[in-house]
Amino acid sequence: MTSVQTTSMTADAREALDRAGFSRRDFLKRSGALIVTFGAAGVVSNLGLTSDVVLAQGINGSPGTALDSWIAIAADGRVTAYTGKCEFGQGLFTAQTQLVAEELSVAIDRVTLIQCDTALTPDQGTTSGAQSHPANFNTSNLALAGATAREALVQLASVRLGVPIGELSANDGVVSAMSDSSKSVSYGELVGGKTFEIQLNPDARRKHPSTWRVLGTPVKRLDIPALATGQYEFVHNVRVPGMLHGRVVRPPAIGSNLIRVDESSVQGMPGLVKVVVRKNFVGVVADKPWQAVQAAAKLKVEWSAGTTLPAQRTFHDHMRKSPVRDGFTVDSGDVDATLASAARVVKATYLYPYQMHGSIGTACAVADVQGEKVTVYSASQAVHPLRNTTAMLLGVPPTDVRIIFKMGPGCYGVNGADTVSYDAALMSQSVGRPVRVQLARKDEMAWENYGLAYVVDQQVALDASGTIVAWDYAGWSPTRGGRPGGNAPGNVVTGFLAGFEPQRFQPRTPAPPPQGGFDNGSNTAPSYVTGCVGTECGGCGVVKSERVLNHTVESPFFTGPLRSPARLQNTFAHECFMDEIAASLKADPVEYRLRHLRDPRLRAVLRAAAEMAPWDVRPSPKPAARRTGVVTGRGVACVLYEGDNGYCANITEVDVNQDSGVITVKRCVVAMDSGPISNPDGIRNQVEGGTLQGVSRALLEEVSWGTDRVTSVDWRSYRPLYLGAAVPKVESILLNQTDVAAMGAGETAVTVTAAAIGNAFFDATGVRLREIPFTTERVKAALQRR
């Protein structure tokens, strides 16, 4: 059943296998079967799919429990580890290498990490949703494999040396008797080149963070020297013998169908190999990339008219009027009554646009389809799921498809990596030779799975003392497609064009009562409610009368997870609204938050940021602010990301030029608690990048469209924060909690930035901005209404 051609293995992987003394066939025997499971709401949210609508593969896949599928020791004692969570620029390759080195007590340069290859590595589903640390750095999977291997080695050494386990210690790949260092044996001598043949031991003990020597230290990223010198092999740099180059020809408008392709229009063009058509999918294959570009530009294709899109200007109202699929995050059943008897009710509505992943490089993949043997080099976050859907697309068994991860440009979610893998696979299948495809900028931007637009209606009931006694949230967000998961290639554009439907949208109203426990995976519930579902209360706050109703509507565009999907949008609405409530009571925003928070770790990050800033304790807005020229303000926001996966508080200082409408973010103090820190410099880099990306999304980014097509198709029509822009100084405070589980850190900081900026703007001007992005036009208009 071998699905892999030896020639298609990368040199690194081959070398690692050789070093580890294994054949690939051994790995194939061990590779886990694809198991499709019903996802819980949080999982479904991470996958960008609508809850209950689809059968989703679990976000963390189905890794096996055989130690040999995770760790191998070569004859020279070198360690090779296999992981299904991969590097996307977040530093995970290095952090996982640190983890393995730490648990196995070897130097970091003795570890080779092989990541995300369906023929080699455990099926760990998707690398997303800041789930890699929870999955691999606690007491299962890679961390458990490391601990199991170390204990197994010590046990073997005990037998070999005749010394009790308790009197042995493992250091630098050697197990020695603590009392007599002459009694020692190396890992290579113990198991070198052989398999362990044991299962992961759930009782294997991880090293406590207080004893870490490699993990927890600011090890420099292992890949940066190659990146900085142009040696790093991105998926864009993969070259295989006989490789051709493909270029896609996408429809001109949403809903256009293919009528006719005039192949004679490109006949005789230099290097042209084939025009590939499958339903609405059109591509050209040529010997060289520039030839493919030219042929695609010249190819005459007739398309039907597109569909009329809802107007952008009124899109948020359009969502309110659309058929809905409703679900509750929480509903205590008494919200209407509490509102009716309230001393006062505060209301506001927040709006968020569609935004793009907008990766710096357009997506690229190389596919080699030789009959039923398929190899795809892909920057997908989900190699095992992609194996399944590629097989569906090509009509071959999944076991004959191998997906090999190669890094692409930062993706921040489901960018074009999956769709371009399908593009390359379809074209390669058609020509019977390897094909490399890199998308044109426009083809990527016009057809992305965009981050969600949102409408959030908020209202709270206040008692006579100004305490919140009921919180009522209703949110509308659009959906179409999403991650392909294990079974839906039509969730991204290429699969759709080739004839697969996106996951079907099924309206449902009213919402059934919430069940199965409190799941705040999309941060639809604010931090200030108790989050009680059944007998369990999972919220961070004290407000007992609580209702969070989510309306999902059909999107005209593909949607999918974009860094902090839904969580950023909802946190913007919650944290700005909390600020509005505090301002209406002339309460200090930090103190007012603390009054409604019971989670000690969320309180701790909020206090840490306030102390470091230092926070100017007083109500907003700032007294006696001028109405012209530049004014300054400070704002705060906090969150427990996904309801259980990383604490963060951000205090932001802004300048507002009231004449030009320009907001300049000056300083962001960001406190984080994600449990034990694997690499302090890595987490700082994530805090800085996440915060600045949050600034870009708060101030600038918005997908635009016309009557039948997206008009944000390049960096002029979708303008993010360039390097020349004035950016804030980001100061991170890391709360290193060593006696709790590791949480995610990649999506936490970006979640709170927009709200902190909006609140700082209010503090400076007394004007509330309730729609992202805070463009200069919107700022000026809001100031004029004052």
Place this chain on the structure above:
Amino acid sequence: MAVFNLRVNGRSHSVDVDPATPLLYVLSDDLELRGPKFGCGLSQCGACTVNIKGRAVRSCVTPISTLDNSEITTLEGLGSPESPHPLQQAFIDEQAMQCGFCINGVIMTAKALVDQTPNPTDAQIRQAMSTVLCRCAAHQRIFQAIRIYVQANAARRTA
């Protein structure tokens, strides 16, 4: 098709391509260099930047036929992982990137700036970088790395 001779990173090459072919395609496809990247093909992001006669040139919009035989330097022409250029070393020291896809454009743009303006002000650095995009938003570290290189460069010149 036509034959073009070019010098890249100190080596001579001869390619037979369509005269309209952008330099980037020749560098990435014909010469298989990994430094210059296709980001947009529109001269809007900087990922494809190379240095020619000390200037930052966007290779994605530069047809091969418009070049004379001047030396072309790419990111891999500056230094290697074993022996990085001081500017590259500053980026390594500061861990000044995340995905690293933009970093070719960042470093090659900064290199051209400092070659032409040996001791640029922060405003001049920002101006030079104003059309370079980093989507991971590593702005803070990128500027720090450039400043460190500029300072070290100034110290070297006065030493």
